[in-house]
Amino acid sequence: MSNVGLSTNEIASLWTGYTEHSLYVQFLKYLLATVEDTEAEELLQDSLTLSERMVGEIEQIFINENVPVPHGFTDNDVNLKAEKLFLDGFMIPFLEHTLMVGTLAHGTALLTSIRKDIRDFFTQSLDESTTLFNKTMDVGLEKGMIVRPPQITVQPGVEYVQSKKYLSAFGNRPLSTVELTHLFGNIKTNTMGQMLCMAFSQTTDSEEVGAFMNRGMQISQKHAQLFAKEIRQSNIDAPMGSNSYVTNATSRVFSDKLMMHFMSMLSSAGQGNYSTASTASMKYDLTLNYQRLSVEIALYAKDGVDIMIKNGWLEEPPQAPDRNTLSNK
Known part of the structure; x- marks a missing residue:
């Protein structure tokens, strides 16, 4: 525990991270309860582990700093026995989207934090989410589940804008x-x-x-x-x-x-x-x-x-x- 209190930036980033990842925990638990594809299941489990770690560590930081722990989302917000709502083809694109958003959020939180322990926390979160994003992309591309961007033939040479018509x-x-x-x-x-x-x-x-x-x-x-x-x-x-x-x-x-x-x-x-x-x-x-x-x-x-x-x-x-x-x- 640091002798310096949390800054407004750090409290905001941690509070937002707790709320969002407590939501992801419940959502991912349901996806894991219904997924059939083993490779997608492994990726979902890794993502759940990441979100659970973040929720647990942020909760402990708030307790140590006498900051109220958000209610967030709990087991009461999901019915794990419900019938299958998403086909397995949804799982990898969903992880691609959430990990992309999460990686950007962790990077921003890192760059706006001051205390070393908070920077270390977001550095670890950024490293883990980046690794998991790359793993998700590799599996998704191999399975044909990732939609590729357009490919074009690039014009030769370097050109400058010649007119405001551009x-x-x-x-x-x-x-x-x-x-x-x-x-x-x-x-x-x-x-x-x-x-x-x-x-x-x-x-x-x-x-x-x-x-x-x-x-x-x-x-x-x-x-x-x-x-x-x-x-x-x-x-x-x-x-x-x-x-x-x-x-x-x-x-x-x-x-x-x-x-x-x-x-x-x-x-x-x-x-x-x-x-x-x-x-x-x-x-x-x-x-x-x-x-x-x-x-x-x-x-x-x-x-x-x-x-x-x-x-x-x-x-x-x-x-x-x-x-x-x-x-x-």
Whole structure:
């Protein structure tokens, strides 16, 4: 235990990590209870071990530092005896997505932490998630479960932009590799979001949550189709993963609290992806599209937060004391 207290950055990163990985623990337990493919099972077990380690160590850090341990998610948020909701083809793309998000989060947490023990914790988490990501990619590629990005013939030589027409929404120039990278990545994340919304919508008994998930499914489908259209306009095939890895199961698997929080996490990641893509794209129409679609996600996410607040499902992050309230007592 350090003599220096945790900084706001460290508390925020640890609190977020605890909440998200306690969710992953319950989700992965269910996938492990239903998976049949042995290689996917091994990857899921490794991912569960990583999430359980993080939850346990963060809990101990908070106890040592007298920081309240979040409630997060528990065994009460999942029915491990429920029928199979996801086909085995879902498992590796799901791990690819979550490990990618986790690796970015661990890297950011490491770079914003000060204390050596916290930096060591996030360094270990980053190393483990990177190793597991590479292992998942290797297995997924061997099995044909990873959707590969487009391949193009690169123009010879180095060229410079000669005119502002390069930026124009009305120009006919082909997409750059940078723009293609973001379009492809956002197709994949929206395909994953579509599958999760589909699964959640058919296994909730709440009309409000079901309607929210159906709306999310429609948004994800629309966005993926828009991005695929942009790629095809450059005479490049748009790689599309399968969104049919959800079974016809309708029995309750996850709590509404867990499903709504998962969608909040996906929405947050989606907004971040669109912001990065908007900045990196040099065609004005792409930039405007990303900004317009970001607003749609933000409004959707806001409605999700409203549902969580109304039902008492949204935990408050640690915050500074309200000095005005204290001084008026």
